[in-house]
Amino acid sequence: GDSVTQMEGPVTLSEEAFLTINCTYTATGYPSLFWYVQYPGEGLQLLLKATKADDKGSNKGFEATYRKETTSFHLEKGSVQVSDSAVYFCALSDSGGGGADGLTFGKGTHLIIQP
Amino acid sequence: NAGVMQNPRHLVRRRGQEARLRCSPMKGHSHVYWYRQLPEEGLKFMVYLQKENIIDESGMPKERFSAEFPKEGPSILRIQQVVRGDSAAYFCASSPPSVVDTQYFGPGTRLTVL
Numbered sequence: 329g330d331s332v333t334q335m336e337g338p339v340t341l342s343e344e345a346f347l348t349i350n351c352t353y354t355a356t357g358y359p360s361l362f363w364y365v366q367y368p369g370e371g372l373q374l375l376l377k378a379t380k381a382d383d384k385g386s387n388k389g390f391e392a393t394y395r396k397e398t399t400s401f402h403l404e405k406g407s408v409q410v411s412d413s414a415v416y417f418c419a420l421s422d423s424g425g426g427g428a429d430g431l432t433f434g435k436g437t438h439l440i441i442q443p
Numbered sequence: 444n445a446g447v448m449q450n451p452r453h454l455v456r457r458r459g460q461e462a463r464l465r466c467s468p469m470k471g472h473s474h475v476y477w478y479r480q481l482p483e484e485g486l487k488f489m490v491y492l493q494k495e496n497i498i499d500e501s502g503m504p505k506e507r508f509s510a511e512f513p514k515e516g517p518s519i520l521r522i523q524q525v526v527r528g529d530s531a532a533y534f535c536a537s538s539p540p541s542v543v544d545t546q547y548f549g550p551g552t553r554l555t556v557l
Binding site: 332360362364370371372373374377379417421429430431432433434435436 | 484486487488489491499536544547
């Protein structure tokens with residue numbers, strides 16, 4: 329079955345540091361890939377997505393590139409802020425035929441940014 | 444455009460009671476999904492519904508759990524005879540017919556079973 333593997337947290341960085349959160353996946357079809365962010369006590373917010381190989385999703389300074397050859401979708405940001413502290417989830421949707429499907433999530437990576 | 448609404452935000456039940464969780468999708472969204480998040484874990488898919496139809500319930504426990512999305516009104520996730528292991532955050536998501544692979548999440552209902 330489908331699965332998503334994320335680097336274990338917590339990840340602690342200083343403000344303005346470079347961020348990478350690794351994500352790899354296994355899927356039977358041609359999945360769409362997503363990053364969601366969850367702030368304390370809140371639901372998940374869609375951060376960015378990519379729907380096919382070599383696509384780059386970007387939003388709020390975050391980027392991730394869909395790498396089919398390495399089955400990866402690593403999240404990056406050049407300069408993190410304290411307000412980026414949250415839990416980040418990598419997810420996939422294996423509905424390549426265009427129909428809807430439940431998302432498969434990684435376990436999440438807790439990011440802590442210190443001033 | 445209001446987001447996905449869930450209520451209650453917090454629900455406390457004693458073992459053996461019933462829990463009813465409600466979800467109103469975003470306007471124009473006809474697809475609803477329910478997920479469960481256990482402490483320190485990611486979200487696990489439970490069920491996918493369209494109006495009056497259950498499309499995929501492969502993630503639902505076989506007993507005590509049911510879901511519906513009636514023609515009128517919110518989607519309901521119902522847990523009968525709750526046990527302590529049901530304590531979790533339950534999230535609802537919705538998607539529009541035109542972009543079905545992108546889901547928008549509600550704030551969740553945190554269920555505590557005493």
